[in-house]
Amino acid sequence: MRFLLPSLLLTAAVSPAADPKESDYYPIQNVPNPANLVLEVGAITHTPEGRVFAATRRGDVFEIQHPFAPDIAQAKLSLFASGLHECLGLAWNKDSLYVTQRPEVTRLVDENHDGRADLFETVSDAWGISGDYHEYAFGSEFDRDGNLWLTLCLTGSFSSATDYRGWALRVTPDGKTLPSVSGVRSPGGIGFNALGDAFYTDNQGPWNGSSSLKWLKPGSFAGHPGGNDWFKLTQEIGPRPPDPNDNSRMVKERERLPTLVPPVVMLPHSRVGQGPTAIECDTTNGKFGPFHHQLFVSDQCYSNITRVSLEKVNGVYQGVAIPFLEGFSSGIIGMSLTPDGTLFAGGSDRGWGSRGGKPYNLDRLRWSGKTPFEILDMKAAPDGFTLTFTAPLNPSTAANPASYAMEAWTWAYRADYGGPEVDQVLPTISSAQVSPDGLSVKLTVSPLTKGHVHYLKSPGIRSSQGLPLLHQDAYYTLNEIPSA
């Protein structure tokens, strides 16, 4: 109410009052749940007709009625299906909802049009489950070729008790299930970039010093050898790769193991999150804000979303992770970004704990229309990095190298659980050149270390309006250094 007071209005006009907050740009709206349904959301999807479905860990699928109502209070939940086994994937095709549940991918159809599914048709169950709680199965939306991707968690952290635990599979439109990628540890979700390449999130643990975003390049090895015995079941992606050497480095093992694909973007453990999950690409052409074609990655532990921008250097994906939004009331597991620019997000704190204090949540996020002052993108250059911004810079702050600081490190690549940050480097930023339009800066940095995360802090820069960056931290994973 206080902004109505003329004296405070005056103050605000003289100098910006409080620094802008995330919620000024992306306010979180809670989907009403008057019946206290247990909405431990594991996956969300939408249909071309604008229907939105959320599936839960308890095995229910709810439809959100009036999902796009201007007032969220008008949204309602109706039960579409129940009795499923821990749903962690949802996709829609034609008249059917495809649910990835622990034992199978199931096609759900409401044949009699009473609002509830009657047909539960098994689409694929071509993998093993041993009865261990940790054997999660995550499912994707359909990719550009009509495949549905699956990531199958190991039996726990280290080993694989039954078929294809620790693999990613593809279910093809003609119903085949193709083993596609080995080396998966504990996946959290699957998504696609604007080109349609598939990515998944993996969690810190053995052979994963930190959580990260990884590329599901068919035929590749994602880094954890625990499930590689199952090469004996398939010729689909060639012979079993040798195991990586313990206590090594990813850059080093890449030279030995040609199918090993390094994480695309590290999501530094305990810095941006501790349990990455869903991946959504902004293809809304600006309806969700200025981050066109970037990826949004949620976190079950930190109850937040991190923004990721990718580029390909020497045929290898890499890119930057920048905090985007925190403050969800429970740990996000499922997300869906609709063409009108509405992001649905929901999750649960069960079993692992989350920030936020609520056992589960289902929320809606819309861009307020105000543009936050952010690093729009960070790209690698042969001698540094190029930053672009969402709003014009104050040139004197942006051209001052002292406005920035950089650290670089990597993680031990090892069989033990997690890994310390190692091989620390303190690169020097020798110059910061602002472009004539005031929207980008070229940082000259030395040294650049292949395989390291380069962590850029930019506390000193201001926009032409005098605002600090909404998020000053950017973590660039430099798998490859571009050649001059």
Place this chain on the structure above:
Amino acid sequence: MRLLRLSPFLLPALLGLPLHADDLRTVTIRTPAGQMKYDQAIITATPGSQLKLVFENLDEMPHNFVLCRPLPDKPDKGLELAQLAWQLGPLGMEKAWIPDSPRVLAHTGMVPPHQKESLVIQVPQEPGSYPYVCTFPGHAMAMNGELRVLQEGPRFSSLNYQLFLGDWQTLPDFAALTPHRSGAIPDRLLTIELEGLSQHFAVRYDATLEVPADGEYTFFLASDDGSALFIDGQSLIAHDGIHPANDLRSHKLQLKAGSHPVRLDYFEGTGEEQLYLAWSGPAFSETPLSRWIHPSRAHPAENAASATVGIPLAPANGEAIIYRNFITETSPRGIAVGYPNGVNLCFDADQMAPSLFWQGAFIDAQRHWTGRGEGAQSPLGYNLLRIAPPGPALAFLPEPTSPWPAKTARAEALHFKGYHLDAQRFPTFRYQIGSVTVAESYQPLGSAAHNDLHFTRTLHCQAPPGAPTLHLRAAVGPLHPDPTGWAAPSFHVAADHAFLRGEELLVPLAFPQGSTTATLTYHWTP
């Protein structure tokens, strides 16, 4: 000793019992809905004491509680008495199914669903196991328990303490400290209220126990904060560090008759402070050795609300309910179905066979829907029925004598295709074996109230004409033909064209016309 069915509030005046009924130890026994059991299989009491029993019927059927004298040399769980009740026949209802028998020590009336009744039990002087049972016809096999009349054990014969002051996170090295105070505790019960301290202190207790006879003894320890128990100088329970008293730990050991030194070390940091120590032995029940009684022991039955906790799932609105998860005796691809009339089953979507049937309550989802959801869940109801051992229900037998295929981790030749729900949400499971497509459905019949629950099982098979004959293993066990089918010890099955092969009842499914249907009927038998 007499059966006492009067209000406990009238009893003191009549019998000279303690003036306040609330002073009586109260035990609550509940009958959880659909589970055909008492929530307490064992209650304990000391000889000659009085016990207020609250019998709360949470079920949809009437039940009673009848406490019996044991049969000499023949523990029968009260079944013989229940047989007498059933023989009352038409008179039974009138007599609340209480037979005229000197074995009856105390009983409630027939308590209707969702009602309760209290009675005061004069516990017999003679130690022993006194069965209690529901004498309503058909219930006693599952609904029984025992009242264990056990002596209290001895307290310490001597008890001394040394009190220390200091701020610790773990037990201190007592030998290196000088006690603030020391002395004897006259009532020989452990207490931490030695000087009215509520934080930053530690106590070393040294005591003597007179063990009455050689045998196995159990010690129970709970403390806030850390504690360590030593018997005969040997560490028995170590529970050091800062923690609340809710974690009650116990340990068993063999002790010889005679005197044994006991040492207990304890410290309190800040916050709450509590100490509980007790022991039990072959001839006596858990007996406190501390003044404070652990909440889980103060009124054991009041705290054991096992009947009402959990996440029980039940069919609603006349529709079936489905629960897919890890179910006991089933591959990890279990699909449990609860039908509205109280028939339940679990279909194994890996072996394509029903793994379990049961009556009454469906399933408790708490195991899987809290925490990480570890392990397999057993049914919540009663009368578990296994018609065949784990493994596939259908097979192509190369020879009439070929052994039935064993259960494998993943049934190779069988492929699950999902299920379809009808208007009542009853599933029809679909799967494939070789070139044969099968649609398998169940129709629950009868009612629990009439004690005649049964079901039909129908398999519609579609096959190309000339497909080889398939066999259905309808049941396995000691099966005896009777006029309507085959009787096993706990069930009866009827099926056309079925034949016995050893203990296997097989139904041939031939496909001269390309499709065939088999319908089987299964009854639970008493």
